[in-house]
Amino acid sequence: MRAQFKDTVTELAKTDSRIVMVFGDISVYLFRDFWQQWPERFFNAGICENTLVSMAAGLASQGFYPFVHTITPFLTDRSYEQIKLDLCYNEFGANLLSCGASFDYAWDGATHHCYTELAMLRRLPGMEVMQPGSKHEMDVLLRSQYANGKPSYYRIAHDEHGEAFTPEFGKGIIVRDAGAAVTVVTAGPILGNVLKACADLSVNIIYYHTLKPFDYDVLTKFRDTRMLVVHDAFGLHEAVMELPDLRVRYFGLPDQFNCFYGTLDDIRSDLGLDPAGIRQAVVKRIEEVQQSAVSPTVS
Amino acid sequence: MTPAARQIRENIIRVSQHSGHGHIPTCFSIIEMLLAVYGEMRHDPARPDWPDRDIFILSKGHASLGHYTTLAQLGYFPIDEVYSFGAHHSKFGCHADRLKVPGIEASTGSLGHGIGLGVGMALAFKLDQSPRRVFVIVGDGEANEGSVWEAIMVATHQQLSNLTILYDNNGSQSRCMPIPNPAERLAAFGCDVHEVPGHDEEAIRCALRAPANSVRAVVCHTEKGHGCKTLTDDMFAWHRRSPKQEEAARMLEELHASAV
Numbered sequence: 001m002r003a004q005f006k007d008t009v010t011e012l013a014k015t016d017s018r019i020v021m022v023f024g025d026i027s028v029y030l031f032r033d034f035w036q037q038w039p040e041r042f043f044n045a046g047i048c049e050n051t052l053v054s055m056a057a058g059l060a061s062q063g064f065y066p067f068v069h070t071i072t073p074f075l076t077d078r079s080y081e082q083i084k085l086d087l088c089y090n091e092f093g094a095n096l097l098s099c100g101a102s103f104d105y106a107w108d109g110a111t112h113h114c115y116t117e118l119a120m121l122r123r124l125p126g127m128e129v130m131q132p133g134s135k136h137e138m139d140v141l142l143r144s145q146y147a148n149g150k151p152s153y154y155r156i157a158h159d160e161h162g163e164a165f166t167p168e169f170g171k172g173i174i175v176r177d178a179g180a181a182v183t184v185v186t187a188g189p190i191l192g193n194v195l196k197a198c199a200d201l202s203v204n205i206i207y208y209h210t211l212k213p214f215d216y217d218v219l220t221k222f223r224d225t226r227m228l229v230v231h232d233a234f235g236l237h238e239a240v241m242e243l244p245d246l247r248v249r250y251f252g253l254p255d256q257f258n259c260f261y262g263t264l265d266d267i268r269s270d271l272g273l274d275p276a277g278i279r280q281a282v283v284k285r286i287e288e289v290q291q292s293a294v295s296p297t298v299s
Numbered sequence: 300m301t302p303a304a305r306q307i308r309e310n311i312i313r314v315s316q317h318s319g320h321g322h323i324p325t326c327f328s329i330i331e332m333l334l335a336v337y338g339e340m341r342h343d344p345a346r347p348d349w350p351d352r353d354i355f356i357l358s359k360g361h362a363s364l365g366h367y368t369t370l371a372q373l374g375y376f377p378i379d380e381v382y383s384f385g386a387h388h389s390k391f392g393c394h395a396d397r398l399k400v401p402g403i404e405a406s407t408g409s410l411g412h413g414i415g416l417g418v419g420m421a422l423a424f425k426l427d428q429s430p431r432r433v434f435v436i437v438g439d440g441e442a443n444e445g446s447v448w449e450a451i452m453v454a455t456h457q458q459l460s461n462l463t464i465l466y467d468n469n470g471s472q473s474r475c476m477p478i479p480n481p482a483e484r485l486a487a488f489g490c491d492v493h494e495v496p497g498h499d500e501e502a503i504r505c506a507l508r509a510p511a512n513s514v515r516a517v518v519c520h521t522e523k524g525h526g527c528k529t530l531t532d533d534m535f536a537w538h539r540r541s542p543k544q545e546e547a548a549r550m551l552e553e554l555h556a557s558a559v
Contacts, residue, residue, distance in 0.1 A: 051453050058423065059419040
């Protein structure tokens, strides 16, 4: 997906001279052709995330389209105030593209994990928040949003969900409408595990690549079902819960640091976010709904 | 003190007394710096969005009242409007909102953001091969923030000779973490440094006009509350305090006495 970011931006830059890169010394080798072709528009500015965001705001104020790129926690956690004030409050648009979340740098430990940024950035007025689940979604969303003058966040993932959707910014996707009593709601690449988990289960499945603005029309269609949000981050559950009177459970991350290493799959497996673990959670939700016929207090 | 500088300080006292808001001493330390910047930069009060204008950012945003009264003095808006300072529906917040006030280029308030913003603007002007310049006032207290120095490193690395940092060395951190040698530090970070008496408008203007090969830093040695003995004698007590009527009258008298 990171290569797709490079391909898309490189192609856009051929015809749009207002595109500039503001990098925190990451993906620089990947972008070597861009740098060679347009050295004046490629700023590998330094390992200084606060300034990356502020200078992007300054560039945006003068009509440029900056693409700020570095590792997720350093871009979003460390520079949250710059995103909040220099971009959102000042209404200077810029594109923020992070890599490494939630556990793509699993082996690097808790300092490099990041799973709160989607939830945090959703709270900032004017911010657009996207979690593409495939290269194609990254390509479509980037082209659609990069020059709209708003602060836009794109989370770049290592893995993909493997589905071929026709994505549209701000729109949720009904992956499966089985007329079932339970609806699984998910976002980003983890959809791949959700689909494996639910292959033979009778559930509806809704998928989001855009967490803000959030498509409540799609959600509303299933509002009479019991929902299970499956997400390897925070942010989607909170978005879903903003629609009142839903019956929702969250299956995702615990309130603790993940102090293990290994691979993304290792961490997901620890958390029960592998296909087997998700299946268990979905089955439990289905059973809860069946029990609710006997005991109506189950929500 | 020039008549304009005295008039602006009078307005600050009156607006603060009327509104109950304002950081007067920190406003008083930068009036000559503001007049020097607006004296040198290309701007047009009748066309705040003139595309060829230079940019000024007040990074120490709590001195907004000093900025508003200076903009009023220059004709951006009538001073009468500024009397609503800090009121519920006023355009003039205690930290400025660029979307509300003509002449404000960046909404500031949280310290340590202005230089980074200025770096981006100066880079944009370089990319556009434009002669436009960027001026940023930072406070010495603000320079406790790491983001100030981070942004200066990026600015000098990018050789932004169209960026000028005016460093208000008003001693605000004497009880906390003073920076005793700002000129040395700025030079060590790669700036072309000038040191001037910060209440000498012409000296500041000379420094702003001098040729620069790198980021220009003008260290202005100033005094919190400059022009009012009441304020300079007890600058911490007056950090964020508005005068009562009789106190304001005394300050105005002191201001006139110091201006003679």
